[in-house]
Amino acid sequence: MIPPLMPTYARADLAFERGEGARLWSTDGRCFLDFGSGIATNALGHAHPHLVQAICQQAGRVMHVSNLYRIPEAERLAARHVEASFADSVFFCNSGAEANEGMVKAMRKTMAETGRPERWRIITFEGAFHGRTLAMLAATGNPKYLEGFGPKVDGFDQVPFGNMNAVRDAITPATAGIIVEPVQGEGGVRPASLQFLRDLRATCDEFGLLLGLDEVQIGMGRSGRLWAHEWAGIEPDVMSSAKGIGGGFPLGAILAKEHVAKHLKPGSHGTTFGGNPLACAAGNAVLDIILAPGFLARVDRVARHLWRSLLALKDRHGDLIEDVRGAGLLVGLKLREPATNTELQARALAEGLLTVAAGQNVLRLAPPLIITEAEADEAVDLLDRALARLRAALPEPVAAA
Ligand SMILES: *Cc1c(COP(=O)(O)O)cnc(C)c1O
Numbered sequence: 001m002i003p004p005l006m007p008t009y010a011r012a013d014l015a016f017e018r019g020e021g022a023r024l025w026s027t028d029g030r031c032f033l034d035f036g037s038g039i040a041t042n043a044l045g046h047a048h049p050h051l052v053q054a055i056c057q058q059a060g061r062v063m064h065v066s067n068l069y070r071i072p073e074a075e076r077l078a079a080r081h082v083e084a085s086f087a088d089s090v091f092f093c094n095s096g097a098e099a100n101e102g103m104v105k106a107m108r109k110t111m112a113e114t115g116r117p118e119r120w121r122i123i124t125f126e127g128a129f130h131g132r133t134l135a136m137l138a139a140t141g142n143p144k145y146l147e148g149f150g151p152k153v154d155g156f157d158q159v160p161f162g163n164m165n166a167v168r169d170a171i172t173p174a175t176a177g178i179i180v181e182p183v184q185g186e187g188g189v190r191p192a193s194l195q196f197l198r199d200l201r202a203t204c205d206e207f208g209l210l211l212g213l214d215e216v217q218i219g220m221g222r223s224g225r226l227w228a229h230e231w232a233g234i235e236p237d238v239m240s241s242a243k244g245i246g247g248g249f250p251l252g253a254i255l256a257k258e259h260v261a262k263h264l265k266p267g268s269h270g271t272t273f274g275g276n277p278l279a280c281a282a283g284n285a286v287l288d289i290i291l292a293p294g295f296l297a298r299v300d301r302v303a304r305h306l307w308r309s310l311l312a313l314k315d316r317h318g319d320l321i322e323d324v325r326g327a328g329l330l331v332g333l334k335l336r337e338p339a340t341n342t343e344l345q346a347r348a349l350a351e352g353l354l355t356v357a358a359g360q361n362v363l364r365l366a367p368p369l370i371i372t373e374a375e376a377d378e379a380v381d382l383l384d385r386a387l388a389r390l391r392a393a394l395p396e397p398v399a400a401a
Helices: 048-061 072-084 098-111 134-140 163-169 193-207 228-232 277-290 296-317 341-351 373-393
Strands: 016-020 023-026 031-034 089-094 121-125 156-159 175-180 208-216 238-241 252-256 321-327 329-334 356-358 362-365
Touching: 016 156, 023 341, 031 373, 048 208, 048 277, 072 089, 072 252, 072 277, 089 098, 089 277, 098 134, 098 252, 121 134, 134 156, 156 163, 163 193, 175 193, 193 208, 193 228, 193 252, 277 296, 296 321, 296 329, 296 373, 341 356, 341 362, 341 373
Parallel strands: 121 156, 121 175, 175 208, 208 238
Antiparallel strands: 016 023, 023 031, 089 252, 238 252, 321 329, 329 362, 356 362
16 A cells, blocks of 8 residues: 555655754664755754744744745845855745746846847756656656656757757757856766866857756855855856755745846745745854854865765775765765675665765765764774675676686
């Protein structure tokens, strides 16, 4: 019989009753180091006192009122995001897929309102992940996710990641813009080179296209800067955020330059929950911490420490680990067959470390941004043990004849 909770996930038989910082305690009494962060979402770790207090206080005042009224918490959060980024204006929603849908709508509407309505197609990349709505499945382009859901939504042209010639070849008179993750998350923790991001910006300028960045996973400090594109020294026209922006409270956002944002007028886009007082109280509390002096520099320092240890781990286990890749505190260990990411994930879990699998046989590490160097060391030790056990369980290599 089907379980009451729809079985859309192959869940581990594990539930948690409490968390604190980077630790989680399961209902059967075990303690785990959480290097998954609810898929890069618990930016401040678990039960961060400042976030908890902000949510409790706001819930006791007013939780939801609808966007028919002014929402001071949302106005403040938007103003702070504008102050801290390339953006001139922000739209709040509830998830990454929803932010991306809105970003595509904003790009198309900008073209339509500036006399180019025939430009409505978006170039996306192989290995991308933009969400599970019908249009974002098409933007994502993964055949596995599309199968059985009818005709793929039209309007997305996919090209190989990192290939500038392919991008230029794909531009037609119907192209509105390009959407790219500065670091592909689900697709296998693949970073775009900074030069590729700069070339995309230049190509958009050359052809009059809009550059949209999906920073749902790598954004909000995970790269060591507030937004990952800052490393490339470029600015997008529009960008999506979610995951870490609410620190675990559902919150998404579209951040845009004025020349894009001004085309979303009353009636052209909306949401019931998006940007409600409770979500924005959470968003403001997250910003209080992430924008505090020294916080991002500390993320960068801890990330570099983690990377050094992981590169040493790769040297010790070069037969199993092919590559260490990603950016900041979003790191992928690309494994060599016959070692698999799901097998290593299970063995890491048995050692007390939570991780997330990603595409291309990559094990993803996305710890909370508040981890210490000692916690990074502990995670690498647990991985070291998990790798040793994984090796011991692999079939003996067939001796060369
Ligand atoms: C997770 C993710 C999404 C989808 O976010 P949801 O909140 O699950 O809808 C979109 N883009 C990227 C890059 C993501 O990592």
